[in-house]
Amino acid sequence: MSTASVPVGAAALVRRRPPPAVRRQRFLVAVANHSLLIAAAIMFLAPFAFIVLTALMTNDQALSSHLWPHPFRWRNFSDVFHQAPLLRWTLNTMIYSVVATIGVVVSSVPVAYALARLRWRGRNLAFMVVLIALMLPPQVTVVPLYVMWSKLHPFGFHFIGTLWPLIIPNWLGDAFSIFLLRQFFLTIPEEYLDAARVDGCGELRILTTVVLRMAKPAIAAVALFSFLYTFNDFFLPLLYVGENPSHWVLSIGLSEFRSLRQVQWNLTMAATLLVMAPAIVLFFLAQRAFIEGVTLTGVKG
Protein backbone atom coordinates (compact mmCIF):
# COMPACT_ATOMS: atom_id res chain seq x y z
CA MET A 1 0.00 0.00 0.00
CA SER A 2 1.62 3.26 -1.10
CA THR A 3 0.93 6.34 0.98
CA ALA A 4 0.30 8.47 -2.11
CA SER A 5 -2.96 6.68 -2.84
CA VAL A 6 -4.37 7.23 0.65
CA PRO A 7 -7.01 9.96 0.72
CA VAL A 8 -6.23 12.96 2.92
CA GLY A 9 -9.00 12.11 5.38
CA ALA A 10 -7.71 8.59 5.92
CA ALA A 11 -4.19 9.85 6.52
CA ALA A 12 -5.50 12.18 9.21
CA LEU A 13 -7.33 9.23 10.72
CA VAL A 14 -4.12 7.25 10.93
CA ARG A 15 -2.16 10.14 12.42
CA ARG A 16 -4.70 10.86 15.14
CA ARG A 17 -3.38 10.27 18.67
CA PRO A 18 -5.00 7.17 20.15
CA PRO A 19 -7.13 7.70 23.29
CA PRO A 20 -5.28 7.78 26.65
CA ALA A 21 -6.52 4.32 27.70
CA VAL A 22 -5.03 2.73 24.59
CA ARG A 23 -1.81 4.72 25.02
CA ARG A 24 -1.46 3.64 28.61
CA GLN A 25 -2.03 0.02 27.64
CA ARG A 26 0.58 0.22 24.88
CA PHE A 27 3.03 1.78 27.30
CA LEU A 28 2.47 -1.01 29.83
CA VAL A 29 2.91 -3.67 27.14
CA ALA A 30 6.15 -2.04 26.02
CA VAL A 31 7.41 -1.94 29.62
CA ALA A 32 6.51 -5.60 30.07
CA ASN A 33 8.24 -6.56 26.81
CA HIS A 34 11.37 -4.64 27.70
CA SER A 35 11.64 -6.01 31.21
CA LEU A 36 11.16 -9.58 29.98
CA LEU A 37 13.94 -9.19 27.44
CA ILE A 38 16.24 -7.38 29.87
CA ALA A 39 15.81 -10.34 32.22
CA ALA A 40 16.59 -12.68 29.32
CA ALA A 41 19.65 -10.62 28.36
CA ILE A 42 20.92 -10.87 31.94
CA MET A 43 20.38 -14.63 31.90
CA PHE A 44 22.51 -14.93 28.78
CA LEU A 45 25.16 -12.34 29.61
CA ALA A 46 25.64 -12.97 33.34
CA PRO A 47 27.48 -16.30 33.06
CA PHE A 48 29.87 -14.70 30.62
CA ALA A 49 30.43 -11.78 32.98
CA PHE A 50 31.15 -14.27 35.79
CA ILE A 51 33.73 -16.01 33.61
CA VAL A 52 35.52 -12.74 32.84
CA LEU A 53 35.49 -11.52 36.45
CA THR A 54 36.64 -14.80 37.94
CA ALA A 55 39.37 -15.12 35.33
CA LEU A 56 40.88 -11.91 36.74
CA MET A 57 40.72 -12.84 40.43
CA THR A 58 43.34 -14.30 42.70
CA ASN A 59 42.69 -17.87 43.77
CA ASP A 60 41.64 -16.86 47.29
CA GLN A 61 39.16 -14.37 45.94
CA ALA A 62 37.64 -16.84 43.51
CA LEU A 63 36.69 -18.95 46.53
CA SER A 64 35.12 -16.03 48.39
CA SER A 65 31.75 -14.45 47.73
CA HIS A 66 33.20 -11.23 46.28
CA LEU A 67 32.12 -10.66 42.72
CA TRP A 68 34.51 -7.85 41.76
CA PRO A 69 38.17 -8.79 41.36
CA HIS A 70 40.56 -6.86 43.64
CA PRO A 71 43.35 -6.64 42.60
CA PHE A 72 43.00 -7.50 38.92
CA ARG A 73 45.30 -10.41 38.23
CA TRP A 74 46.11 -10.39 34.53
CA ARG A 75 48.85 -12.93 35.10
CA ASN A 76 46.23 -15.70 35.19
CA PHE A 77 46.22 -15.80 31.42
CA SER A 78 49.95 -16.36 31.12
CA ASP A 79 49.87 -18.77 34.07
CA VAL A 80 47.45 -20.95 32.16
CA PHE A 81 50.04 -21.45 29.45
CA HIS A 82 52.60 -22.52 32.05
CA GLN A 83 50.28 -24.91 33.80
CA ALA A 84 48.82 -26.72 30.83
CA PRO A 85 49.96 -27.52 27.28
CA LEU A 86 47.39 -25.11 25.90
CA LEU A 87 49.27 -24.52 22.64
CA ARG A 88 49.47 -28.26 21.97
CA TRP A 89 45.71 -28.61 22.56
CA THR A 90 44.96 -25.61 20.38
CA LEU A 91 47.09 -26.98 17.57
CA ASN A 92 45.33 -30.37 17.76
CA THR A 93 41.92 -28.68 17.81
CA MET A 94 42.81 -26.53 14.80
CA ILE A 95 44.04 -29.52 12.81
CA TYR A 96 40.84 -31.40 13.59
CA SER A 97 38.45 -28.48 12.95
CA VAL A 98 40.04 -27.02 9.83
CA VAL A 99 40.77 -30.26 7.99
CA ALA A 100 37.36 -31.71 8.91
CA THR A 101 35.52 -28.55 7.83
CA ILE A 102 37.25 -28.47 4.44
CA GLY A 103 36.31 -32.13 4.07
CA VAL A 104 32.66 -31.52 4.93
CA VAL A 105 32.31 -28.75 2.34
CA VAL A 106 34.21 -30.54 -0.43
CA SER A 107 32.32 -33.80 0.01
CA SER A 108 28.84 -32.47 0.79
CA VAL A 109 28.43 -29.96 -2.05
CA PRO A 110 28.38 -32.45 -4.96
CA VAL A 111 26.11 -34.80 -3.04
CA ALA A 112 23.65 -32.02 -2.22
CA TYR A 113 23.72 -30.88 -5.84
CA ALA A 114 22.97 -34.36 -7.15
CA LEU A 115 20.12 -34.71 -4.63
CA ALA A 116 18.65 -31.31 -5.46
CA ARG A 117 19.13 -30.72 -9.16
CA LEU A 118 19.84 -33.98 -10.98
CA ARG A 119 17.10 -36.42 -11.90
CA TRP A 120 18.05 -40.02 -11.38
CA ARG A 121 16.53 -43.26 -10.26
CA GLY A 122 16.75 -43.75 -6.52
CA ARG A 123 17.18 -40.07 -5.72
CA ASN A 124 14.33 -39.98 -3.20
CA LEU A 125 15.60 -43.14 -1.56
CA ALA A 126 19.07 -41.61 -1.24
CA PHE A 127 17.56 -38.48 0.30
CA MET A 128 15.60 -40.58 2.78
CA VAL A 129 18.85 -42.28 3.75
CA VAL A 130 20.46 -38.89 4.36
CA LEU A 131 17.49 -37.93 6.53
CA ILE A 132 17.86 -41.14 8.52
CA ALA A 133 21.56 -40.43 8.94
CA LEU A 134 20.57 -36.99 10.21
CA MET A 135 18.35 -38.59 12.81
CA LEU A 136 20.99 -40.93 14.13
CA PRO A 137 22.40 -39.76 17.43
CA PRO A 138 26.17 -39.69 16.88
CA GLN A 139 26.61 -42.25 19.63
CA VAL A 140 24.71 -44.81 17.61
CA THR A 141 27.14 -45.30 14.75
CA VAL A 142 30.08 -44.76 17.02
CA VAL A 143 30.24 -48.30 18.39
CA PRO A 144 30.64 -50.04 15.01
CA LEU A 145 32.96 -47.29 13.76
CA TYR A 146 35.19 -47.69 16.81
CA VAL A 147 35.42 -51.42 16.19
CA MET A 148 36.08 -50.77 12.50
CA TRP A 149 39.01 -48.47 13.25
CA SER A 150 40.45 -50.98 15.67
CA LYS A 151 40.13 -53.69 13.00
CA LEU A 152 42.53 -51.74 10.78
CA HIS A 153 45.17 -52.17 13.45
CA PRO A 154 46.68 -55.44 12.14
CA PHE A 155 47.09 -53.85 8.70
CA GLY A 156 49.50 -51.26 10.09
CA PHE A 157 47.01 -48.41 10.58
CA HIS A 158 47.19 -47.44 14.25
CA PHE A 159 44.28 -45.02 14.18
CA ILE A 160 42.95 -45.34 17.73
CA GLY A 161 44.62 -42.65 19.82
CA THR A 162 45.08 -40.32 16.83
CA LEU A 163 42.92 -37.64 15.25
CA TRP A 164 42.37 -39.63 12.03
CA PRO A 165 39.12 -41.37 13.07
CA LEU A 166 37.75 -37.90 13.81
CA ILE A 167 38.82 -36.32 10.53
CA ILE A 168 38.32 -39.01 7.88
CA PRO A 169 34.52 -39.48 8.26
CA ASN A 170 34.04 -35.76 7.59
CA TRP A 171 35.57 -36.25 4.16
CA LEU A 172 32.77 -38.71 3.37
CA GLY A 173 29.98 -36.19 3.68
CA ASP A 174 27.95 -34.97 6.63
CA ALA A 175 24.20 -35.52 6.72
CA PHE A 176 23.32 -32.17 8.28
CA SER A 177 25.41 -30.22 5.74
CA ILE A 178 24.03 -32.20 2.82
CA PHE A 179 20.52 -31.48 4.06
CA LEU A 180 21.08 -27.72 4.45
CA LEU A 181 22.85 -27.40 1.10
CA ARG A 182 20.19 -29.41 -0.72
CA GLN A 183 17.46 -27.17 0.67
CA PHE A 184 19.40 -24.15 -0.55
CA PHE A 185 20.20 -25.55 -3.99
CA LEU A 186 16.47 -26.14 -4.52
CA THR A 187 15.88 -22.38 -4.33
CA ILE A 188 18.21 -21.57 -7.24
CA PRO A 189 15.98 -20.81 -10.26
CA GLU A 190 16.13 -23.49 -12.94
CA GLU A 191 16.56 -20.78 -15.63
CA TYR A 192 20.12 -20.05 -14.55
CA LEU A 193 21.07 -23.69 -14.88
CA ASP A 194 19.26 -24.04 -18.22
CA ALA A 195 21.03 -20.97 -19.56
CA ALA A 196 24.37 -22.52 -18.63
CA ARG A 197 23.34 -25.82 -20.24
CA VAL A 198 22.36 -24.04 -23.45
CA ASP A 199 25.78 -22.42 -23.43
CA GLY A 200 27.25 -25.91 -23.44
CA CYS A 201 28.25 -26.29 -19.78
CA GLY A 202 28.52 -29.78 -18.36
CA GLU A 203 26.94 -30.49 -14.96
CA LEU A 204 30.30 -30.20 -13.23
CA ARG A 205 30.97 -26.77 -14.77
CA ILE A 206 27.48 -25.65 -13.78
CA LEU A 207 28.18 -26.77 -10.24
CA THR A 208 31.57 -25.08 -9.96
CA THR A 209 30.72 -21.84 -11.76
CA VAL A 210 27.00 -21.08 -11.40
CA VAL A 211 25.81 -22.95 -8.32
CA LEU A 212 28.84 -22.44 -6.09
CA ARG A 213 28.77 -18.71 -6.66
CA MET A 214 25.09 -18.40 -5.87
CA ALA A 215 25.32 -20.65 -2.84
CA LYS A 216 28.08 -18.75 -1.01
CA PRO A 217 25.97 -17.86 2.06
CA ALA A 218 24.75 -21.44 2.42
CA ILE A 219 28.27 -22.81 2.07
CA ALA A 220 29.52 -20.27 4.61
CA ALA A 221 26.79 -21.37 7.01
CA VAL A 222 27.64 -25.03 6.54
CA ALA A 223 31.37 -24.38 7.00
CA LEU A 224 30.66 -22.42 10.19
CA PHE A 225 28.34 -25.06 11.60
CA SER A 226 30.92 -27.69 10.86
CA PHE A 227 33.80 -25.69 12.33
CA LEU A 228 31.91 -24.91 15.52
CA TYR A 229 30.71 -28.49 15.84
CA THR A 230 34.20 -29.95 15.54
CA PHE A 231 35.74 -27.17 17.63
CA ASN A 232 33.26 -27.91 20.43
CA ASP A 233 33.16 -31.66 19.90
CA PHE A 234 33.77 -33.55 23.11
CA PHE A 235 32.34 -37.04 22.67
CA LEU A 236 34.39 -38.32 19.71
CA PRO A 237 37.74 -36.91 20.88
CA LEU A 238 37.12 -38.39 24.32
CA LEU A 239 36.54 -41.76 22.69
CA TYR A 240 39.49 -41.85 20.32
CA VAL A 241 42.22 -39.74 21.92
CA GLY A 242 41.01 -39.62 25.54
CA GLU A 243 43.79 -41.95 26.67
CA ASN A 244 46.52 -40.21 24.68
CA PRO A 245 47.13 -36.74 26.25
CA SER A 246 49.53 -35.65 23.50
CA HIS A 247 46.58 -35.70 21.07
CA TRP A 248 44.06 -34.02 23.38
CA VAL A 249 41.96 -31.24 21.90
CA LEU A 250 40.86 -28.13 23.81
CA SER A 251 37.47 -29.51 24.87
CA ILE A 252 39.05 -32.50 26.61
CA GLY A 253 41.95 -30.48 27.95
CA LEU A 254 39.59 -27.99 29.49
CA SER A 255 37.42 -30.59 31.19
CA GLU A 256 40.57 -32.24 32.59
CA PHE A 257 42.09 -28.90 33.57
CA ARG A 258 40.14 -28.69 36.79
CA SER A 259 41.24 -32.08 38.01
CA LEU A 260 44.79 -31.56 36.72
CA ARG A 261 45.49 -28.75 39.20
CA GLN A 262 43.11 -29.14 42.11
CA VAL A 263 40.23 -26.78 41.56
CA GLN A 264 41.68 -23.36 40.78
CA TRP A 265 38.61 -21.60 39.50
CA ASN A 266 40.42 -18.43 38.45
CA LEU A 267 42.80 -20.33 36.18
CA THR A 268 40.02 -22.60 34.92
CA MET A 269 37.99 -19.56 33.90
CA ALA A 270 41.01 -17.89 32.29
CA ALA A 271 41.58 -21.05 30.26
CA THR A 272 37.87 -21.10 29.43
CA LEU A 273 38.07 -17.57 28.04
CA LEU A 274 41.09 -18.45 25.94
CA VAL A 275 39.26 -21.48 24.54
CA MET A 276 36.16 -19.45 23.74
CA ALA A 277 38.01 -16.59 22.07
CA PRO A 278 38.46 -18.07 18.56
CA ALA A 279 34.84 -19.21 18.35
CA ILE A 280 33.54 -15.81 19.48
CA VAL A 281 35.72 -13.88 17.05
CA LEU A 282 34.69 -16.15 14.20
CA PHE A 283 31.07 -15.83 15.17
CA PHE A 284 30.96 -12.06 15.22
CA LEU A 285 32.84 -11.88 11.95
CA ALA A 286 30.63 -14.37 10.17
CA GLN A 287 27.29 -13.79 11.87
CA ARG A 288 25.70 -12.25 8.78
CA ALA A 289 26.57 -15.05 6.41
CA PHE A 290 25.53 -17.51 9.08
CA ILE A 291 22.08 -16.07 9.66
CA GLU A 292 21.54 -15.50 5.94
CA GLY A 293 22.36 -19.12 5.25
CA VAL A 294 20.13 -20.41 8.02
CA THR A 295 17.20 -18.26 6.92
CA LEU A 296 17.43 -19.09 3.25
CA THR A 297 17.68 -22.81 3.86
CA GLY A 298 15.07 -22.75 6.60
CA VAL A 299 12.22 -20.66 5.24
CA LYS A 300 12.19 -21.88 1.70
CA GLY A 301 12.64 -25.47 2.81
Added chain:
Amino acid sequence: MPYWLILPVLATVGAILGYPLYWLFKLSFERYGLFELIQHKGVGVGWANFGSVIHDPVFWHTLARTVIFTAANVGLTMVLGTLIALLLVQVSSVIRVLLTTGLVLVWAMPPVVAVQVWLWMTNFENGVVNYILTKLHVGDYMQHDWYASTFSMLALVTALIVWGAIPFVVVTVYAGLSQVPGELVEAAEIDGARPWRVFKDVTVPILKPIFLILTSLSIIWDFGVFTQPFLLIGQSRIDTSNYVMGTYLYEQGYFFHDFGRGAAISILMLLMVALLSVFYVRKMVRFDEVR
Protein backbone atom coordinates in the same frame (compact mmCIF):
# COMPACT_ATOMS: atom_id res chain seq x y z
CA MET B 1 23.02 -37.88 -17.42
CA PRO B 2 26.52 -37.97 -16.00
CA TYR B 3 26.32 -40.81 -13.52
CA TRP B 4 29.71 -40.11 -12.02
CA LEU B 5 28.23 -37.03 -10.36
CA ILE B 6 25.96 -39.34 -8.41
CA LEU B 7 28.86 -41.55 -7.45
CA PRO B 8 29.79 -39.37 -4.45
CA VAL B 9 26.17 -39.65 -3.25
CA LEU B 10 26.22 -43.40 -3.37
CA ALA B 11 29.68 -43.56 -1.79
CA THR B 12 28.54 -41.17 0.94
CA VAL B 13 25.30 -42.99 1.60
CA GLY B 14 27.27 -46.19 1.85
CA ALA B 15 29.96 -44.67 4.04
CA ILE B 16 27.90 -42.62 6.49
CA LEU B 17 25.10 -45.09 6.83
CA GLY B 18 25.36 -48.43 5.10
CA TYR B 19 28.65 -49.63 6.48
CA PRO B 20 28.23 -48.50 10.09
CA LEU B 21 24.66 -49.81 10.17
CA TYR B 22 25.74 -53.17 8.78
CA TRP B 23 28.39 -53.39 11.49
CA LEU B 24 26.00 -52.22 14.14
CA PHE B 25 23.60 -55.04 13.34
CA LYS B 26 26.37 -57.62 13.16
CA LEU B 27 27.87 -56.41 16.42
CA SER B 28 24.56 -56.44 18.25
CA PHE B 29 24.37 -60.22 17.80
CA GLU B 30 27.90 -60.86 19.07
CA ARG B 31 29.69 -60.93 22.36
CA TYR B 32 32.32 -58.27 21.82
CA GLY B 33 34.31 -57.23 24.86
CA LEU B 34 37.89 -56.19 25.48
CA PHE B 35 39.16 -59.70 24.75
CA GLU B 36 37.34 -59.86 21.41
CA LEU B 37 38.56 -56.35 20.55
CA ILE B 38 42.13 -57.56 20.80
CA GLN B 39 41.31 -60.79 18.93
CA HIS B 40 39.36 -58.76 16.30
CA LYS B 41 36.68 -61.42 16.26
CA GLY B 42 33.32 -61.45 17.98
CA VAL B 43 31.46 -64.51 19.20
CA GLY B 44 27.93 -64.92 17.90
CA VAL B 45 25.38 -64.97 20.72
CA GLY B 46 22.07 -64.54 18.85
CA TRP B 47 19.55 -62.27 20.55
CA ALA B 48 21.29 -62.41 23.91
CA ASN B 49 22.36 -58.75 23.87
CA PHE B 50 18.85 -57.55 23.09
CA GLY B 51 17.41 -59.93 25.65
CA SER B 52 19.70 -58.67 28.38
CA VAL B 53 18.89 -55.05 27.56
CA ILE B 54 15.13 -55.55 27.36
CA HIS B 55 15.05 -57.50 30.60
CA ASP B 56 17.11 -54.86 32.33
CA PRO B 57 14.81 -52.63 34.41
CA VAL B 58 17.51 -49.94 34.27
CA PHE B 59 16.94 -49.67 30.53
CA TRP B 60 13.21 -49.02 30.92
CA HIS B 61 13.71 -46.51 33.72
CA THR B 62 16.32 -44.75 31.62
CA LEU B 63 14.00 -44.70 28.63
CA ALA B 64 11.10 -43.21 30.59
CA ARG B 65 13.41 -40.64 32.17
CA THR B 66 14.86 -39.72 28.78
CA VAL B 67 11.45 -39.27 27.14
CA ILE B 68 10.32 -36.86 29.88
CA PHE B 69 13.72 -35.15 29.81
CA THR B 70 13.56 -34.71 26.01
CA ALA B 71 9.97 -33.45 26.08
CA ALA B 72 10.89 -30.87 28.73
CA ASN B 73 14.00 -29.75 26.86
CA VAL B 74 12.37 -29.45 23.44
CA GLY B 75 9.19 -27.84 24.79
CA LEU B 76 11.02 -25.23 26.85
CA THR B 77 13.53 -24.50 24.09
CA MET B 78 10.88 -23.96 21.43
CA VAL B 79 8.45 -21.94 23.58
CA LEU B 80 11.04 -19.68 25.19
CA GLY B 81 13.00 -19.29 21.96
CA THR B 82 9.91 -18.32 19.97
CA LEU B 83 8.76 -15.96 22.72
CA ILE B 84 12.10 -14.16 22.80
CA ALA B 85 12.17 -13.92 18.99
CA LEU B 86 8.66 -12.42 18.96
CA LEU B 87 9.52 -9.90 21.67
CA LEU B 88 12.79 -9.04 19.96
CA VAL B 89 10.84 -7.46 17.10
CA GLN B 90 8.99 -5.20 19.55
CA VAL B 91 11.75 -3.67 21.67
CA SER B 92 14.17 -0.80 21.25
CA SER B 93 17.43 -1.40 19.45
CA VAL B 94 19.60 -1.03 22.59
CA ILE B 95 17.96 -4.04 24.22
CA ARG B 96 18.00 -5.92 20.92
CA VAL B 97 21.76 -5.46 20.52
CA LEU B 98 22.36 -6.35 24.18
CA LEU B 99 20.32 -9.52 23.96
CA THR B 100 21.73 -10.53 20.57
CA THR B 101 25.25 -10.16 21.99
CA GLY B 102 24.31 -12.43 24.87
CA LEU B 103 22.76 -14.97 22.51
CA VAL B 104 25.81 -15.04 20.26
CA LEU B 105 28.14 -15.44 23.25
CA VAL B 106 26.11 -18.37 24.51
CA TRP B 107 25.86 -19.87 21.03
CA ALA B 108 29.61 -19.68 20.53
CA MET B 109 30.29 -21.14 23.97
CA PRO B 110 31.43 -24.74 23.67
CA PRO B 111 29.22 -27.06 25.78
CA VAL B 112 32.28 -28.06 27.77
CA VAL B 113 32.86 -24.42 28.69
CA ALA B 114 29.20 -23.88 29.50
CA VAL B 115 29.33 -26.88 31.82
CA GLN B 116 32.38 -25.47 33.61
CA VAL B 117 30.57 -22.18 34.19
CA TRP B 118 27.42 -23.86 35.43
CA LEU B 119 29.40 -26.13 37.72
CA TRP B 120 31.03 -23.07 39.18
CA MET B 121 27.78 -21.09 39.47
CA THR B 122 26.00 -23.95 41.25
CA ASN B 123 28.91 -25.01 43.45
CA PHE B 124 27.46 -25.51 46.93
CA GLU B 125 30.34 -23.85 48.80
CA ASN B 126 30.84 -20.63 46.85
CA GLY B 127 28.38 -20.81 43.97
CA VAL B 128 27.00 -17.49 42.85
CA VAL B 129 23.48 -18.93 42.34
CA ASN B 130 23.17 -19.82 46.02
CA TYR B 131 24.54 -16.41 46.97
CA ILE B 132 22.07 -14.49 44.78
CA LEU B 133 19.06 -16.61 45.75
CA THR B 134 19.85 -16.00 49.41
CA LYS B 135 20.40 -12.27 48.91
CA LEU B 136 17.08 -12.03 47.05
CA HIS B 137 15.42 -13.63 50.10
CA VAL B 138 14.05 -16.52 48.06
CA GLY B 139 15.14 -18.65 50.98
CA ASP B 140 18.32 -19.80 52.66
CA TYR B 141 20.26 -21.40 49.83
CA MET B 142 23.71 -21.07 51.42
CA GLN B 143 25.41 -24.47 51.20
CA HIS B 144 22.46 -25.80 49.16
CA ASP B 145 23.65 -28.81 47.17
CA TRP B 146 21.97 -28.83 43.77
CA TYR B 147 23.42 -32.24 43.03
CA ALA B 148 21.87 -33.94 46.03
CA SER B 149 18.76 -35.29 44.30
CA THR B 150 18.29 -36.82 40.85
CA PHE B 151 15.48 -34.44 40.03
CA SER B 152 17.38 -31.28 40.85
CA MET B 153 20.44 -32.65 39.02
CA LEU B 154 18.50 -33.37 35.83
CA ALA B 155 16.62 -30.07 36.15
CA LEU B 156 20.02 -28.35 36.11
CA VAL B 157 20.98 -30.32 33.00
CA THR B 158 17.69 -29.29 31.36
CA ALA B 159 18.29 -25.65 32.28
CA LEU B 160 21.78 -25.85 30.83
CA ILE B 161 20.62 -27.48 27.59
CA VAL B 162 17.69 -25.10 27.09
CA TRP B 163 19.88 -22.11 27.87
CA GLY B 164 22.41 -23.29 25.29
CA ALA B 165 19.83 -24.21 22.63
CA ILE B 166 17.71 -21.04 22.77
CA PRO B 167 20.08 -18.84 20.71
CA PHE B 168 19.80 -21.09 17.64
CA VAL B 169 15.99 -21.07 17.89
CA VAL B 170 15.76 -17.31 18.50
CA VAL B 171 18.03 -16.39 15.61
CA THR B 172 16.30 -18.75 13.18
CA VAL B 173 12.76 -17.73 14.16
CA TYR B 174 13.73 -14.04 14.27
CA ALA B 175 15.18 -14.29 10.79
CA GLY B 176 12.04 -16.16 9.70
CA LEU B 177 9.78 -13.43 11.12
CA SER B 178 11.27 -10.95 8.66
CA GLN B 179 9.84 -13.15 5.89
CA VAL B 180 6.26 -12.81 7.16
CA PRO B 181 4.59 -10.32 4.80
CA GLY B 182 3.62 -7.16 6.68
CA GLU B 183 0.42 -6.81 4.64
CA LEU B 184 -0.94 -10.09 6.00
CA VAL B 185 -0.36 -9.04 9.61
CA GLU B 186 -1.87 -5.62 8.89
CA ALA B 187 -4.91 -7.13 7.20
CA ALA B 188 -5.50 -9.45 10.14
CA GLU B 189 -5.18 -6.54 12.59
CA ILE B 190 -7.62 -4.43 10.59
CA ASP B 191 -10.05 -7.34 10.73
CA GLY B 192 -9.79 -7.05 14.50
CA ALA B 193 -7.48 -9.97 15.26
CA ARG B 194 -5.80 -9.84 18.69
CA PRO B 195 -2.02 -10.45 18.81
CA TRP B 196 -2.50 -14.10 19.80
CA ARG B 197 -4.82 -14.68 16.80
CA VAL B 198 -2.32 -13.00 14.48
CA PHE B 199 0.43 -15.24 15.82
CA LYS B 200 -1.66 -18.42 15.61
CA ASP B 201 -3.28 -17.88 12.22
CA VAL B 202 -0.73 -15.80 10.30
CA THR B 203 2.76 -16.19 11.74
CA VAL B 204 2.71 -19.88 12.64
CA PRO B 205 1.43 -21.17 9.27
CA ILE B 206 4.10 -19.16 7.43
CA LEU B 207 6.87 -20.24 9.78
CA LYS B 208 5.70 -23.85 9.87
CA PRO B 209 8.67 -25.23 7.90
CA ILE B 210 11.06 -23.53 10.33
CA PHE B 211 9.22 -24.85 13.37
CA LEU B 212 9.17 -28.36 11.91
CA ILE B 213 12.90 -28.39 11.23
CA LEU B 214 13.77 -26.84 14.60
CA THR B 215 11.52 -29.19 16.57
CA SER B 216 12.68 -32.33 14.82
CA LEU B 217 16.34 -31.37 15.10
CA SER B 218 15.85 -30.57 18.79
CA ILE B 219 14.19 -33.92 19.44
CA ILE B 220 17.02 -35.74 17.69
CA TRP B 221 19.72 -33.79 19.50
CA ASP B 222 18.16 -33.87 22.97
CA PHE B 223 17.20 -37.54 22.93
CA GLY B 224 20.81 -38.61 22.48
CA VAL B 225 22.48 -35.71 24.31
CA PHE B 226 25.68 -36.74 26.03
CA THR B 227 28.13 -33.94 26.78
CA GLN B 228 25.94 -31.90 29.14
CA PRO B 229 24.60 -34.70 31.37
CA PHE B 230 27.94 -36.53 31.34
CA LEU B 231 29.97 -33.51 32.45
CA LEU B 232 27.48 -31.65 34.64
CA ILE B 233 26.46 -34.71 36.62
CA GLY B 234 30.07 -35.89 36.48
CA GLN B 235 31.43 -39.38 36.05
CA SER B 236 31.67 -39.93 39.80
CA ARG B 237 27.97 -39.16 40.35
CA ILE B 238 26.59 -40.92 37.25
CA ASP B 239 24.78 -44.10 38.19
CA THR B 240 21.64 -46.03 37.35
CA SER B 241 19.43 -43.48 39.12
CA ASN B 242 20.31 -40.58 36.81
CA TYR B 243 21.07 -42.22 33.46
CA VAL B 244 19.72 -40.67 30.29
CA MET B 245 20.12 -42.55 27.01
CA GLY B 246 23.38 -40.82 26.07
CA THR B 247 25.16 -41.57 29.34
CA TYR B 248 23.55 -45.03 29.61
CA LEU B 249 24.93 -46.03 26.21
CA TYR B 250 28.37 -44.69 27.04
CA GLU B 251 28.59 -46.45 30.38
CA GLN B 252 27.22 -49.77 29.12
CA GLY B 253 29.12 -49.82 25.82
CA TYR B 254 32.46 -48.20 26.49
CA PHE B 255 33.02 -47.86 30.17
CA PHE B 256 32.24 -51.55 30.73
CA HIS B 257 33.80 -52.48 27.36
CA ASP B 258 30.72 -54.42 26.26
CA PHE B 259 30.46 -53.30 22.65
CA GLY B 260 27.90 -55.91 21.60
CA ARG B 261 25.49 -54.72 24.28
CA GLY B 262 26.27 -51.13 23.33
CA ALA B 263 25.34 -51.91 19.73
CA ALA B 264 22.04 -53.45 20.83
CA ILE B 265 21.24 -50.32 22.87
CA SER B 266 22.18 -48.18 19.87
CA ILE B 267 19.75 -50.03 17.60
CA LEU B 268 16.93 -49.68 20.12
CA MET B 269 17.74 -45.95 20.41
CA LEU B 270 17.70 -45.58 16.64
CA LEU B 271 14.29 -47.24 16.42
CA MET B 272 12.91 -44.90 19.05
CA VAL B 273 14.27 -41.73 17.46
CA ALA B 274 12.90 -42.91 14.12
CA LEU B 275 9.48 -43.44 15.72
CA LEU B 276 9.63 -40.03 17.38
CA SER B 277 10.57 -38.16 14.24
CA VAL B 278 8.83 -40.19 11.51
CA PHE B 279 6.00 -37.67 11.58
CA TYR B 280 8.34 -34.77 10.96
CA VAL B 281 10.32 -36.54 8.27
CA ARG B 282 7.14 -37.34 6.36
CA LYS B 283 6.12 -33.69 6.59
CA MET B 284 9.50 -32.61 5.32
CA VAL B 285 9.43 -34.99 2.38
CA ARG B 286 5.88 -34.00 1.52
CA PHE B 287 6.92 -30.37 1.54
CA ASP B 288 9.34 -31.28 -1.10
CA GLU B 289 6.66 -32.84 -3.31
CA VAL B 290 4.31 -29.87 -3.03
CA ARG B 291 6.94 -27.50 -4.35
